[in-house]
Amino acid sequence: MKKDELMSAVAEKADISKKDVEKVMKAFTDVVTEEMKNGGKVQLVGFGSFEAAEREARQGRNPKTGETMMIAASRVPKFKAGKALKDAMNE
Numbered sequence: 001m002k003k004d005e006l007m008s009a010v011a012e013k014a015d016i017s018k019k020d021v022e023k024v025m026k027a028f029t030d031v032v033t034e035e036m037k038n039g040g041k042v043q044l045v046g047f048g049s050f051e052a053a054e055r056e057a058r059q060g061r062n063p064k065t066g067e068t069m070m071i072a073a074s075r076v077p078k079f080k081a082g083k084a085l086k087d088a089m090n091e
Helices: 003-014 018-037 083-089
Strands: 041-044 048-055 058-061 068-071 074-081
Touching: 003 018, 018 041, 018 048
Parallel strands: none
Antiparallel strands: 041 048, 048 074, 058 068
């Protein structure tokens, strides 16, 4: 499902305009992104939680040449599914 399809489905299910859904989705992603950038965590009980994880610097290989290279430390987004979402997947 692509973003446009998701917005259409949410608009239909919530009986609101697609334009309003687009505004809400944009605001949601902006707030979650900002919170994670600031080191916070966003929890949606039953659905899951979003947080930033730290990756340490490590050695890797260039797949084209096989040459060893250093991969810099970085912060990456992480999502952990909640119990209700996990249970729904296995019904």
